[in-house]
Amino acid sequence: MKVLQTLMTRRRFLKGSAVAGASGAAAGGLGGLTGLAPVAEAQAQSPRGETKITKNICAQCPARCGIDVYTTNGRVHAIYGDTGNPIANGKLCPKGHLGTYFLYDPDRFKGPMKRTNPRKGRNEDPGFVPISWDEALDTIAGRLNRLREAGESHRFAHFYGRGWGASDAGLYGDFGRLYGTPNSAIGHASMCAEGSKRAKQATDGNNSYNAYDYRNVNYILNFGASFLEAFRPYNYLMQMWGHMRSKSPQTRITTVDVRMNPTMAASDRALYIKPATDGAMALAIAHVILTEGLWEREFVGDFVDPEMRFRTGQTIPAGSFAEKWVHGLTEWWNEELKDRTPEWAESVTSISARDIVRTAREFGTTRPAIAIMERGPTAHTNGTYAGMAIHALNALVGSLWAEGGMFYQMGPSYGGLPVNAADYMDDWARNGAWKSQPRIDKAGTAEWPMSGTMMQEAGPNHLKGDPYKLDTAMFFYTNPIWSAPNPQVWEEALKDVFVIDTSPFPGETAMYADIVVPDHTYLERLQDSPTYPFEGWPMAALRVPAVDPVYDTKHFGDTLIEIGKRIKGPMGEYYKAIDSVENVLRHRAKGFETDPGDNGVNSFESWKEKGVWYKKRYLWQQRRGEFYEWDGRGYNVRMSPDEVKAKLIKTPTGKFEFKSGFLEKHADYIERTLGVPAARAGLVQWVEARHTGQGDLYFVSPKTPLHAEGRGGNIPHAIANQQPIVGGRKTVYLEIHPDTARARGIRNGDKVRIKSNLGSIEAYCRYMPAHRPDTLVLPMEHGHWAQGRWAKGRLPGHSGDITENVSDPISGLACYYTGKVTVERA
Template identity: 80%
Template sequence: MKLFQTLLDRRRFLQSSAVVGATAGAVGVTGLTGLAQAPQARAQTPRGETVVTKSICAQCPARCGIDVYTTDGRVHAIYGDTGNPIANGKLCPKGHLGSYFLYDPDRFKGPMKRTNPEKGRDEDPGFVPISWDEALDMVAERLNGLRERGESHRFAHFYGRGWGASDAGLYGDFGKLYGTPNSAIGHASMCAEGSKRAKRATDGNDSYNSYDYRNTNYLLIMGASFLEAFRPYNNVMQMWGHMRSKSPKTRVTCVDVRMNPTMAAADRALYIKPGTDGAFALAVAHVILTEALWDKEFVGDFYQASRRFVSGESIPEDSFEENWVHGLTEWWNQELKDRTPEWAEAITSIPARHIRQTAIEFGSTRPAVALFERGPTGHTNGTYNGMAIHALNALVGSLFAKGGLGYQMGVPYGDLPVSADDYLDDYARDGAWKDQPRIDMAGTERWPMTSHMMQETGPNHLAGDPYKLDTAMFFYTNPIWTAPDPKVWEEAFKDVFIIDTSPFPGETAMYADLILPDSTYLERLQDSPTYPFEGWPMTALRVPAVEPIYDTRHFGDILIGIGKRLNGPAGEYYRALDSVENVLRHRAAGFADNPGDNGVNDFESWKEKGVWYKKPYHWRLDRGRFYEWGGLDYDLQMSPEEVKAKLFKTPSGKFEFKSGFLEEHAAYIETEMGIPRERVGLIQWVEPQHSGGDGDLYFVTPKTPLHAEGRGANVPHNIAIHQPIVGGRDTVYLEVHPRTAQERGIRNGDRVRITSDLGSIEAECRFVAGHRPDTLVLPFEFGHWAQGRWAKGRGPGHSGEITANVSDPISGLASYYTGKVRLERA
């Protein structure tokens, strides 16, 4: 009956529609009976002029160009900038959240000083408002006093995301003029320094790679969270769509310890035992050589055509003619000849047949790229793991090749209006501060190959080794929460005068004696050179969409304001430097002789377009020869000397399977890692040293697409959709393989306790059958005891509190992924 009535109603509707169409054509709609007349259209009430401002997102390191829509002085929409080559009019899920940061009710409204001398989690700082002049005078008085006492080294700058010449780019001159080795200590050792050091050791470039995804036919992704957090994330997702729909489609093999969006979307997903990525890569390299799949024009070949690489057999030292590589024969004889897929299976738990098939595909599909990040490098053997993976790019000739990988070119900025070298006094040139090491001991005999060791600062200060800090200033970093074993920092920094510049009330801010709040990214004038992207130079400009809605200032202007108050020539320098806008106008003057492809040639056009860039990438490997861009084509063949100066910046001027950089530190590596001195330079398998005491499960804390630079925990929209695998609502769940949980009597949804030798935290369990049974996954974002009303006290417990402060001896990267824990019902 219901079916018949439905058909009847549909028939009547069609009949009525036919009558309406016929009648409307004859007399117009107004002549119909039985149909209501449409109300008269009325214009929307005017709301004022809408202004679109070109700017840059700050939700992650990607630096996507954005169009910020402001009406009646209020930001109400953010979209990708169609003129920005990274964004291409698109944004990732977190790119639209900028207004949450701008209008965060918990953000600092102006400078404040602490009135409660006691510091700790349960201590109210007792902040009271002060003026900017009073705040900057306080800082200057403190710094001038330290300098007068010959203790300027006891002042340190710490920073996280440095954007460009207008903020972190000012640090070097400040340290040189004032006189401290601690300007500045960056967070790279708690971020991704391992991948950079692996490149430094093999091809001489201490940097992140750029990638030509459009022309890549094979991706081997190892622990990189490619579709979650790999930079630049927004553009990576765009390129994924291109790679997976072009012809031939880019084939993808993903190697990781857990199920994630990249693993789910790949052609092959291989689950690897944490910390064993180097063994897998060595076995892949072994097969590429034994199957004669290496790029002979780049790598070289045997002098005799009949010779070949055979498993377990050495080759004569003089039998192979190397082209753009160094140490291949020694690498094969001393390390690689025995690294078969069967050997790697016993270490990685990946079946040998899958390793062999991956190697054959990677070696026979050109161009191919192997990329990695913190998954392989977040262990005590991280640099060697990264070197082994990067060696695959050399074996198949992908470095600087079409469809391969290169390095980001610098931006041709103009000079500053003044030179710091002209304002050095005797103390700056030869003061006692020059005999002092950095507080983190980076670059010393303790950590000779590192650039930054921020995670060591808290413990070093607490021990008074090499000395005690007096004053510390923080920009875009919150190490009292983000550092491994952060409770050490909580104790250490009780007697340090802390200056925090975050707009938000993070944990470090709760220890602050002085709050000098930076403006949010929608209120700043700030440059941002791109890294890494497609290689050619690019820099975007962050233009204020609104004037600061509170009494806040751009960090660069805060630093210049302090500098103006320093005694002696340093103060004169900063008064001449004047402001961030003056800095950027002078930097943009460099575009006059190097106009961008979009016509940007000065500061005003940079503001208008939002970005300066200039294509193409300058270098290209083609059939074993290197060429430089001549203006119309890659037609300038490069000499070996030019290749060494511009591309392979190693001692040999080639890609090194035996690293000269590591050999320079052979004694240190032998002592710290137990590797015989004569072998330290070889790319090799090194066992990771796992922390965590008697733990029986690996504990990894990945970043997700909604990580938002560590500030997403106080964004309600972010909280609701944070965890991609199991959802997440008001918390982040601990992802556990069902078998692992059931063996311990744990049910889905149970409250559980995770314990290492540092202590315990609690979380709510969620079953994820796609993970390795021996690996627990707790996405990194929550567990704050400060940061704002939505973040504070939100479960689960903070993963850092059970993560030991252990680092790779070579890169200094904190081993966030190498801890082991125990799991039980709470």
């Protein structure tokens, strides 16, 4: 008691009693204390100002989640998922809240600029000086006009990465046709996920990504799709994972990959596969499904003689199997599948035959089931064939266009543009010599006949002058000097090209720019975005500017339109009639007047108010081997085979093709590039991959959940949480199996050197015992020499610097995962 009396002085007592007394008085004077000093009257905080909520679309990944952007006193301070957007459902992924970092990034370009240093290179200061928008646009248009007048308009190219909709990349086609260039535009799909699209084109005739009915699926066989890291649409998939794993019956999930990741860790079965051998496993699963009679007969068909069976190593007679919605099954079995046993696949994939059989039986007996894939299996020289083998499993179990299955995305009910480009074509646009010129990337030529785009080839082709030299190139949402494989070639290639960069940020390609015309960030744009493949039914969201532009920037679509207005002749008149991005979107929204959305959106203004238009009804369904169309009340209109071919299965036969007519048209090319005999080129089959490099370890560079559309390297919060499994706050670690490291004298945390034929990069390593011992994992994020103060000069070195520029001959997809390297202590 004396101790307390010593500590509590009279001053402290009175001070504490004053507070207590005030509290007692507020409570009605309980306690009867009197004579205590009153507390000053509480003051309310001054009003912060009116808070405004605008509808927008997140741009941190391709998912296109709707967001509510909170702005007070003209400043964005919060971003949440839009409850009225069917992808977001009021939720966001970890990187969705980082939009303010994009908007208020101190390294953003502040306005249009021109280069004053004629030399270009990593260590060259561009010497950018500010210019007016009129000077920038006049300079660009003047250069394009001179090229056109000289008959060299084909030497101008547009390059783009993430195209969002009618108000940006959607403007490219008319620009190219009116100006006269085959290079408007060259997209980045060949450096993204083109392999899965081409595999589907070869088998079911749709050059697209799938949409999925995750709500009703009961089994997912996942080949390399980072469902809980970077598969699209990521935010929605996390929501669906919770639904699938809690519904009854619970969705069972088997994941096949080369490394441990969040998806694998959360799956029911994790199978570690040797890189580039996914196709072999898929063929073995198909073998089991057929030999054990597990296929969906109502979709696939059946033997004419019910006593017949598929037996390992034995052929079946021609005409003995009556195919329904598939083509070439007999040939597929006889010429390829009869010998692709689980035991054979074990010798190729390193996955035990027992696990392959168990997976096949589960997949073949659980309905509905789907097999999904992404870049892991397809980013190899055998990628299209691997994708075809995986997709063939969906046909065998009848999951195409079925409840709980997979299908393709419908587009929105957009109205037309205010004018028709065909009415503004002059003689050069109609019949100019540019029409005989190939694209600079040679997509669609004899060199890459089945590829729709080959951006990674454009830089090297220019450098060689084959098929010609570019004069001028404009870049939107892409940074090939960093993102292309072997980007060092692009550094050399763009030294003699007049480069126009539109990024808001100082990326590597921007450092080579002669003119910078910076785009708004996504929180400042008015921009449409039809959904990526989602649930199939049509949807189009809208970005509404949350604030006026922070700096002197311009929407890329308006920049393109303003350049178009300055081109001589009818083209200029066309763009004057187009007028602006807002005018484009107002005309597109006219389509909603006659086809209102389920949420009441029927005009441009209501689209802005609600941020999204959608119609929650997919128009087609396959049920028990028959196809039906929606009639307004149900799937009641039975479709004819011709209707199915025209609208759904768009192959030459109108059926799912185990022997692809698309590939057969290019059989000689396939034989020349892949060594597949021309007579077998169309079959879904095993083709061994050709690995680059002379190393002894496979090298993969996946994306992490916080990879923010190439911008995560300059966002401090993203950097700090980029790789939570192995820790780290300043770098991205090379993940290496402990046995692999110890055999090379490498300790956990050591600085290491990774080598390929192209050179070497350095990184710090972390032991990861859950990976394959023969595979190194380095997430693609750091290694920038530009981009901003947080990104520049940060280890590890860039994975692309040691990735050779090799592509799948069929899809044209860059083989990012097919390199082999060595590793040693640095």
